Amino acid sequence: MDEIINFDKLIDKYLYRDIRQRTPGKYYPSEIGQCLRKAWFNIKMPKPVEPEVTKIFEAGNLFHAFIVEVLKSEKNPEIELVADEMPLKYKIDEFEISGRIDDIIQLKYNGEKILIEVKSTKSLDFLKEPSEAYIMQIQFYMHVTGIKKGAILYVEKNTLKSKAFFMDYDPKIAEMTINRFRELHKSVTGNVMPEPEAKLIYKKRWMCNFCPYKKECDGIEQGQE
Numbered sequence: 001m002d003e004i005i006n007f008d009k010l011i012d013k014y015l016y017r018d019i020r021q022r023t024p025g026k027y028y029p030s031e032i033g034q035c036l037r038k039a040w041f042n043i044k045m046p047k048p049v050e051p052e053v054t055k056i057f058e059a060g061n062l063f064h065a066f067i068v069e070v071l072k073s074e075k076n077p078e079i080e081l082v083a084d085e086m087p088l089k090y091k092i093d094e095f096e097i098s099g100r101i102d103d104i105i106q107l108k109y110n111g112e113k114i115l116i117e118v119k120s121t122k123s124l125d126f127l128k129e130p131s132e133a134y135i136m137q138i139q140f141y142m143h144v145t146g147i148k149k150g151a152i153l154y155v156e157k158n159t160l161k162s163k164a165f166f167m168d169y170d171p172k173i174a175e176m177t178i179n180r181f182r183e184l185h186k187s188v189t190g191n192v193m194p195e196p197e198a199k200l201i202y203k204k205r206w207m208c209n210f211c212p213y214k215k216e217c218d219g220i221e222q223g224q225e
């Protein structure tokens with residue numbers, strides 16, 4: 001039978017977004033744990049997001065919407081969902097960081113608040129620790145809100161099983177994260193491309209495989225040889 005409607009095309013059209021032009025001086029917590037050179041490219045030379053990547057983001061949003069329903073459900077009276085998708089702005093020196101906190105919950109038995117970042121993943125099997133980029137993001141949010149406890153909650157896509165990594169606010173990680181923003185801002189305003197961080201640090205090398213600026217980045221390194 002002929003295909004009456006191509007649903008893939010409908011989804012692609014629905015999700016299509018124009019290239020997001022960036023303003024120097026405005027940054028996002030979600031980008032600061034990436035390779036700094038990639039973050040720099042992203043601001044200086046924005047590219048359209050690949051449809052596959054847009055779909056992954058959208059799937060992440062859907063999982064988060066599900067977790068919000070779970071957290072605010074009356075079936076879970078031991079916690080209260082205090083906020084979800086909470087916008088946040090923070091000024092450092094002469095630049096600004098804006099983001100959205102996934103969720104803040106409050107434990108009913110002691111009133112303690114916990115900040116939660118939700119991440120969907122293909123498999124929890126080999127997940128031993130949360131990604132460093134997510135740690136930086138949540139520590140930054142804890143720093144700004146003053147909430148001293150956080151959790152990175154991974155949800156497995158096919159099974160809805162979850163794994164949460166709880167952590168306390170760590171001023172050293174927050175400070176290191178803020179210094180990375182300073183470094184990024186300095187390189188953006190000074191037009192100085194950062195070092196290829198992901199290539200130089202062994203455990204970050206995997207990032208290059210998913211980097212839309214790999215060709216440009218490799219070209220620069222080859223040009224220097």
Ligand code: SF4
Pocket residue numbers: 035036037038041196197198199200207208209211212213214217218
């Ligand atoms: S290719 Fe690797 S080192 Fe270069 S910008 Fe991308 S992530 Fe960074």
